[in-house]
Amino acid sequence: MMMRGIAGLGLALALAAAPAAAQQKPPVKPPPKPAMKPLPGDTGMAGMKMGADTGMAGMDMGGDTMQMAMPIPMPKGMIMMPGLRNLLPPVTPFLPGEGVDPGTLPLARPSQLTPMKNGDTLDLTAMLVRRVVKGHTYVMYGYNGESPGPLIRVPQNATIIVKFHNAIDLPTTVHWHGLRQDNRYDGVPGVTQAPVAPGDSFTYKVHFPDAGVYWYHPHVREDIEQAMGLFGNMLVDSPDSNYYSPANAEQALIFDDLLINDDTLIPFGKEAPDFALMGRVGNVLLVNSEPRYSLHVHQGEVVRFYLTNTASSRTFNLSFGGAPIKVVASEVSRFEHEEMTPSVVLAPAQRYVVQVRFPKPGTYALVNAIQAINHFQGEFQAEVDTLGLITVDSTPASPDYARQFAELRTNRAVIADIDKYRPYFDKKPDKTFTLTIRPRALPLATVQFMNVDTAYFAPVEWVDGMPDMNWLSTSKQVKWIIRDDATGKEDMDIDWHVKQGSVIKLRIFNDPKSFHPMQHPIHLHGQRMLVVARDGVRVANLSWKDTVIIPVGSTVDLLIDASNPGAWMLHCHIAEHLGSGMMTVLHVDPR
Amino acid sequence: MLARNAAWLALLLIPAAARAQGGPFDIALFNTPQSPSATGQARLVFAPGVMDVAVTADGRARYDARVTIAGLPAPRTLGPYTAYVAWAVTPDLTQWHRLGAVHNGVSMVGTADFNKFLLVITAEASAAPEAHHGPVVLHGTSPSGWLQNFTTHPLFRGVY
Numbered sequence: 089m090m091m092r093g094i095a096g097l098g099l100a101l102a103l104a105a106a107p108a109a110a111q112q113k114p115p116v117k118p119p120p121k122p123a124m125k126p127l128p129g130d131t132g133m134a135g136m137k138m139g140a141d142t143g144m145a146g147m148d149m150g151g152d153t154m155q156m157a158m159p160i161p162m163p164k165g166m167i168m169m170p171g172l173r174n175l176l177p178p179v180t181p182f183l184p185g186e187g188v189d190p191g192t193l194p195l196a197r198p199s200q201l202t203p204m205k206n207g208d209t210l211d212l213t214a215m216l217v218r219r220v221v222k223g224h225t226y227v228m229y230g231y232n233g234e235s236p237g238p239l240i241r242v243p244q245n246a247t248i249i250v251k252f253h254n255a256i257d258l259p260t261t262v263h264w265h266g267l268r269q270d271n272r273y274d275g276v277p278g279v280t281q282a283p284v285a286p287g288d289s290f291t292y293k294v295h296f297p298d299a300g301v302y303w304y305h306p307h308v309r310e311d312i313e314q315a316m317g318l319f320g321n322m323l324v325d326s327p328d329s330n331y332y333s334p335a336n337a338e339q340a341l342i343f344d345d346l347l348i349n350d351d352t353l354i355p356f357g358k359e360a361p362d363f364a365l366m367g368r369v370g371n372v373l374l375v376n377s378e379p380r381y382s383l384h385v386h387q388g389e390v391v392r393f394y395l396t397n398t399a400s401s402r403t404f405n406l407s408f409g410g411a412p413i414k415v416v417a418s419e420v421s422r423f424e425h426e427e428m429t430p431s432v433v434l435a436p437a438q439r440y441v442v443q444v445r446f447p448k449p450g451t452y453a454l455v456n457a458i459q460a461i462n463h464f465q466g467e468f469q470a471e472v473d474t475l476g477l478i479t480v481d482s483t484p485a486s487p488d489y490a491r492q493f494a495e496l497r498t499n500r501a502v503i504a505d506i507d508k509y510r511p512y513f514d515k516k517p518d519k520t521f522t523l524t525i526r527p528r529a530l531p532l533a534t535v536q537f538m539n540v541d542t543a544y545f546a547p548v549e550w551v552d553g554m555p556d557m558n559w560l561s562t563s564k565q566v567k568w569i570i571r572d573d574a575t576g577k578e579d580m581d582i583d584w585h586v587k588q589g590s591v592i593k594l595r596i597f598n599d600p601k602s603f604h605p606m607q608h609p610i611h612l613h614g615q616r617m618l619v620v621a622r623d624g625v626r627v628a629n630l631s632w633k634d635t636v637i638i639p640v641g642s643t644v645d646l647l648i649d650a651s652n653p654g655a656w657m658l659h660c661h662i663a664e665h666l667g668s669g670m671m672t673v674l675h676v677d678p679r
Numbered sequence: 680m681l682a683r684n685a686a687w688l689a690l691l692l693i694p695a696a697a698r699a700q701g702g703p704f705d706i707a708l709f710n711t712p713q714s715p716s717a718t719g720q721a722r723l724v725f726a727p728g729v730m731d732v733a734v735t736a737d738g739r740a741r742y743d744a745r746v747t748i749a750g751l752p753a754p755r756t757l758g759p760y761t762a763y764v765a766w767a768v769t770p771d772l773t774q775w776h777r778l779g780a781v782h783n784g785v786s787m788v789g790t791a792d793f794n795k796f797l798l799v800i801t802a803e804a805s806a807a808p809e810a811h812h813g814p815v816v817l818h819g820t821s822p823s824g825w826l827q828n829f830t831t832h833p834l835f836r837g838v839y
């Protein structure tokens with residue numbers, strides 16, 4: 089599928105949603121296996137189906153006979169703790185489309201580029217789809233039969249109408265992540281609207297005041313709905329054709345993961361999220377809902393990548409086989425200064441716009457490369473997952489943007505905009521929050537392990553080293569907490585009002601001494617914010633953001649431009665942390 | 680199984696006070712017989728960069744260290760030395776990466792990108808030596824180092 093040219097470039101640009109153009113050449117070498125996989129020998133239980141025929145006496149299955157993958161896959165070299173082997177999370181297992189014959193469902197299509205103008209209307213339906221991942225067929229969700237959902241592309245300052253229909257088996261909403269728009273259409277159940285029941289509809293008016301890359305997803309049971317495929321990108325084009333430095337092609341890439349055991353999806357908790365400690369970390373990594381991404385470019389071409397993480401919990405560390413990466417923008421604006429980076433650290437809900445130049449013919453691997461921690465051996469283990477291959481032929485790029493790529497721009501407009509906020513950088517915090525957790529009635533083995541394993545928690549955990557403990561924890565047993573230091577109030581009990589037009593300094597500390605410290609990607613709806621300091625060190629190169637990583641033990645100072653009236657969620661974007669209460673509301677009262 | 684139990688036992692035997700005290704960033708520095716009056720601590724901060732956390736392409740954290748020291752004698756009192764220098768050193772002591780010169784008071788040095796490392800301060804003939812030659816005056820362990828107990832190495836008891 090050919091894309092329209094971008095004004096000012098006059099080029100046919102290929103987006104990731106265009107498989108025919110983007111995936112002509114087969115990969116040159118097989119990808120390494122995912123780093124996390126079941127070890128049948130360790131447990132002797134892999135692939136076992138839960139049900140009346142398991143012959144395991146004494147298991148609390150609540151009388152449910154739904155077939156359930158058991159145990160969950162353990163990472164390489166790890167065994168399920170003996171004290172946890174016969175336990176199940178205290179929830180009813182749930183998977184989309186129970187009792188539906190997958191053969192009756194449409195096969196999910198790749199995301200379709202959906203250009204829209206101011207005033208246009210989009211019909212958007214959340215529905216059951218059939219997805220085939222690595223040869224296995226699953227019943228999952230999609231928007232308009234697509235996975236990811238339609239790639240909405242609009243000019244900056246456009247407003248569109250979205251007629252949303254819920255055809256899935258759960259209540260849902262659509263949240264338009266990162267948009268500073270009318271609070272009534274923010275899609276938060278119980279705060280801005282009632283959930284849309286199965287079979288019902290809701291009309292959203294969606295406004296795009298800032299250029300960049302955004303995304304949409306449900307704000308109901310994200311741990312299920314988003315994980316099962318309800319997400320899509322929105323690209324907002326600046327009227328300035330020179331907004332980004334030039335590129336030969338564009339790709340919108342959504343990074344995600346899926347937790348499966350052989351041919352079975354690991355079920356979700358019907359009444360409450362499971363994996364409440366760390367969030368659900370998948371063992372199959374996906375780019376635009378496929379385990380393998382491929383792209384074919386000419387030598388020396390510059391590709392602009394719009395990167396979005398829609399995973400429930402996983403933070404990615406992405407690089408392109410050594411090809412130089414230039415970061416031009418994050419979530420709600422460009423950076424003051426373009427900057428080279430060795431990799432892109434992408435937490436759930438975060439976005440970056442990067443430009444990558446492929447200087448030599450050959451193959452460049454798009455990888456997620458991390459340091460996992462083996463909590464038993466006390467060792468770091470390097471893990472590399474190949475997510476895709478970029479094949480570079482020897483035809484020279486035309487036009488050749490080598491010179492423009494080498495230049496690191498200073499974005500004067502961004503600096504001038506931020507200048508208005510610099511007088512507030514050193515003000516005393518208006519609000520200080522502490523992030524922590526309160527466990528209740530977790531399995532004894534989990535509590536014992538956590539009490540012993542206190543010597544070190546990584547500032548960022550890249551992968552779930554203890555999925556057995558994690559799986560068994562549900563939001564009934566784990567309360568994740570945003571605590572207001574001034575009042576001691578927690579989560580939705582915090583009564584936080586500010587005047588529209590005020591500039592708020594929010595300091596967030598992630599308590600390393602809690603029962604289970606972990607990084608939290610904190611997202612603020614409907615406003616924009618600057619990360620002005622981390623651990624007392626001023627951040628040198630700023631951009632407006634809506635989601636920020638707060639590492640374990642870190643203190644982060646945020647400057648919030650409270651310009652948009654309404655009731656706006658501030659929450660952790662790890663789906664299971666949100667589902668375990670880690671949220672509050674910022675009320676911006678109209679002036 | 681035996682080895683794992685031994686590792687657990689070792690972990691439990693580490694004095695609680697010596698373990699990570701303020702989270703994954705704080706390093707307690709210990710003096711040596713060369714410098715019995717010296718005290719110090721270090722706080723790791725992510726190196727400056729455009730991402731929320733600074734890491735290498737293969738995922739290792741990139742830290743600068745804010746080193747706070749008191750009681751170091753003048754370097755020349757220990758020998759032919761003019762400066763104190765901080766190093767990040769791999770636990771097997773095979774790689775020494777110079778972080779920068781430090782002094783009594785607060786010094787910011789960096790960048791360290793080993794998964795686990797010792798933070799070692801030596802007296803040196805210059806502020807930017809190619810390799811370490813002088814005596815160790817202070818040393819500590821990156822919080823990640825507590826994943827494994829290597830604190831009893833004789834090198835850091837003033838014997839080297």
Ligand SMILES: [Cu+2]
Nearest residue numbers: 608660662665
């Ligand atoms: Cu969280």
